[in-house]
Amino acid sequence: MSTFVPAARVDQMRESPSVAAAQRVRELRASGREILDLTVGEPDFDTPDHIKAAAVAAMESGLTKYTPVNGIPALRVAIAKRMLARTGVEFADNEITVGGGAKQVIFLALMATVEEGTEVIVPAPYWVSYPDMVTVHGGTPVVVDCPESDRFLLTAEKLAAAITPATKWVILNAPSNPTGSVYSEQELADLAAVLDRNPHVNVLCDEIYDEIVFTDSPLPNLLSAAPHLRDRILVTNGVSKAYAMTGWRLGYGVGNKGLIAAINKLQSQSSSCPSSISQAAAAEALTGDQSFVTTSVASYRARRDVIFEMFSRIEGLEPVLPQGAFYLFVGCAGLVGKRTPDGTLLENDQDVVLFLLDHASVATIQGSAYGAQAYFRVSFATSEDVLRNAAAAVEKAVASLS
Numbered sequence: 001m002s003t004f005v006p007a008a009r010v011d012q013m014r015e016s017p018s019v020a021a022a023q024r025v026r027e028l029r030a031s032g033r034e035i036l037d038l039t040v041g042e043p044d045f046d047t048p049d050h051i052k053a054a055a056v057a058a059m060e061s062g063l064t065k066y067t068p069v070n071g072i073p074a075l076r077v078a079i080a081k082r083m084l085a086r087t088g089v090e091f092a093d094n095e096i097t098v099g100g101g102a103k104q105v106i107f108l109a110l111m112a113t114v115e116e117g118t119e120v121i122v123p124a125p126y127w128v129s130y131p132d133m134v135t136v137h138g139g140t141p142v143v144v145d146c147p148e149s150d151r152f153l154l155t156a157e158k159l160a161a162a163i164t165p166a167t168k169w170v171i172l173n174a175p176s177n178p179t180g181s182v183y184s185e186q187e188l189a190d191l192a193a194v195l196d197r198n199p200h201v202n203v204l205c206d207e208i209y210d211e212i213v214f215t216d217s218p219l220p221n222l223l224s225a226a227p228h229l230r231d232r233i234l235v236t237n238g239v240s241k242a243y244a245m246t247g248w249r250l251g252y253g254v255g256n257k258g259l260i261a262a263i264n265k266l267q268s269q270s271s272s273c274p275s276s277i278s279q280a281a282a283a284e285a286l287t288g289d290q291s292f293v294t295t296s297v298a299s300y301r302a303r304r305d306v307i308f309e310m311f312s313r314i315e316g317l318e319p320v321l322p323q324g325a326f327y328l329f330v331g332c333a334g335l336v337g338k339r340t341p342d343g344t345l346l347e348n349d350q351d352v353v354l355f356l357l358d359h360a361s362v363a364t365i366q367g368s369a370y371g372a373q374a375y376f377r378v379s380f381a382t383s384e385d386v387l388r389n390a391a392a393a394v395e396k397a398v399a400s401l402s
Contacts (some may be wrong), residue, residue, distance in 0.1 A: 013132045015141045020114065025363045036362045036390040038378040041177065041192035043244035043326075048292040051243060051281050058280030058340050069268045070260070071252070071260045072279045073096025078286040079252050086210070087223035089230055094257045097264055098282075100274050102208050102238035102251030107133055108270075109204065109234055112262035113168055114139035121162045121170040123154040124371030125329070127177045127206070131371075142167070143371055148320060148331070152179040152372075156190035156396060163194070172222065175209040178370045179375040180322020182213065185220040192226035202232045209325040211242035211293050215300050218326070230257035231256045241325075242293050243285040250278040300326045303380040303387055311378075312390035314398055326381040329367070333374040338401040345393065346377070346401070351376050 021039040028035050033105075058064075070076065076096045083091050099105040110133050113118065118139040122130045123146045131141035144162050147151050159170060172191075176181045184193075194203055205222055213219045223233055239250030253263060267273070304321075307328055311319040316334030320367045339345055340359065345354055349366040353376050356362045367375025380387055 009136050009138070012135050014128075016132075016257050017128050018365060020365060021365050024357075028357075028363075034361060035357075035394065036386055037362075038380075038382065038387075038390055039363045039365050040329075040379050040381060041382060043241065043296065044248040044382050045142050045244040045292075045296055047244050047248070047284075048280075050094065050288050051245070051285050051350045052283035055277050055322045058126070058277050061329055062193075063280055065118075067273045067276050067279060069120060069264045069273050070096065071274060072276070072283070075252075075279045075283040075286075079281050080377070082286055083223075083235070083254055087221055087227070089223050090255070091254050095260055096250045096252065096254050097260045097267070098250070098274050098279060100251070100271055101238045101240065101265075102206065102253075103129065103251045104267075104271070105238075105251050105253040106204065106206065106235045107221060108263045108266045109236070109259065110134060110137050110139070110169075111266055112259060113202075113372065117166055118168045119166040120168060121154075121159065121201075122371075123158075123171070123173075125152055125178050125367065125375075126171070126371050127173055127239050129367050130173075132170055139168070140166075141168055150175060151200060152181045152320075152329070153183055153187065154191065156194050159191055159352040160197075162292075163198050163201055163377060165200070168196070169202050169204050170195075171204045171206065172271055173324070173378040174221075175213060175219070175324025177209065178327050178365075178367070178372075179320060179337055180325045180327055182215065182219060188220055188225035190221065192229060193227060195226070195232070199232075202234065203229070205233060205235045207235055207237045207374065208241050209235065212297055213324040214297075214304065215323050234259060239282045239285045242296075244292075244296070245278075245281065248275070248278040248281055250274055250282045280321075300380065303382075304328065305383055306384055306392060307378065307380045307387045310388065311394070314391070314395045314400075328331075328378045328380060329372075330364075330376050330378060331374060332367075332376055335376055335398065337402065341400050341402075349376055352376060355401075356394055356397060359391075359400065360393035362393050362397075 114137040116138040120134045122141045134141040182269035240246040250283045317330035353366045364376045
């Protein structure tokens with residue numbers, strides 16, 4: 001019998017629901033089930049060849065040692081140039097750090113700033129990891145419901161109402177996981193006006209999907225809308241989603257030099273530095289040929305249109321057209337309260353997701369995992385054939401409900 005007892009902070013955390021869903025799919029497939037997996041939050045494309053070639057060249061040239069804690073100079077320069085082009089704001093070298101994925105940078109930023117009594121405003125629907133990242137560091141996630149009527153976005157009024165003297169951060173994620181929602185320039189300006197009245201509040205802008213956008217105009221961002229807030233904004237991003245590099249584990253943070261120094265200190269005592277090979281690949285991703293981004297986004301848009309149209313035809317489901325990322329958030333309130341062919345009552349979105357897995361062999365993730373009841377999330381980062389087959393299977397299964 002094991003005598004291991006985890007720290008209380010570990011018990012307070014959930015396992016990532018998206019990781020758990022992916023593991024469940026693997027288990028079912030290992031048992032012989034054919035599953036149409038719409039849970040995966042990563043591109044189905046391979047990393048572009050020129051990026052892989054840069055990694056090989058780095059290995060062959062001997063770039064296999066520790067790097068500076070905050071990343072190799074070439075990558076930091078590439079990040080600074082991208083930020084200037086994207087936001088119009090210049091950042092110095094000591095305002096940039098590189099980590100083992102944007103997720104690690106967010107985790108370390110919260111570790112550096114959150115403690116008991118700290119509040120962090122988390123708009124819901126939210127990426128599943130935000131609340132637990134706050135909790136594990138002793139803070140309190142203040143979840144603010146952002147309904148579909150507000151396009152699942154935090155309004156200035158709701159931000160103002162949620163702020164207290166204990167508020168340290170508000171997290172903004174756009175394009176959003178799970179909804180694909182994006183803010184307009186005016187909406188960001190309205191949020192900035194609230195922040196102007198509350199100088200103790202900082203903003204963590206998670207922009208990991210900022211290249212995957214389906215709007216006709218460029219994606220607005222808080223830095224360009226309110227450059228005077230630059231010292232209170234931490235932008236986190238990476239190469240995982242735009243360049244199909246999730247397994248390379250490479251992200252970055254750009255913000256206040258004091259915060260960046262604190263993140264670097266924590267990284268120096270944890271992972272030491274990101275992978276040298278991944279850094280070389282990321283530098284090539286940011287500075288090299290960008291045609292992959294253009295073609296992959298066009299593919300995502302076509303897939304989005306397919307799955308949105310097919311789910312829109314299914315009685316009881318109400319998909320919301322995303323403006324970015326590669327997720328479709330589907331309202332399923334019309335299925336809650338119905339019964340399966342064996343008489344089981346669908347009481348909530350978790351029941352709906354389990355029903356789709358059992359009766360359609362389609363894997364999705366319940367909206368309640370993202371803080372939104374009566375929805376489920378599907379990923380369209382997969383082939384059109386899989387999407388069409390999944391939608392057809394869902395339609396058939398839903399038709400069996402009474």
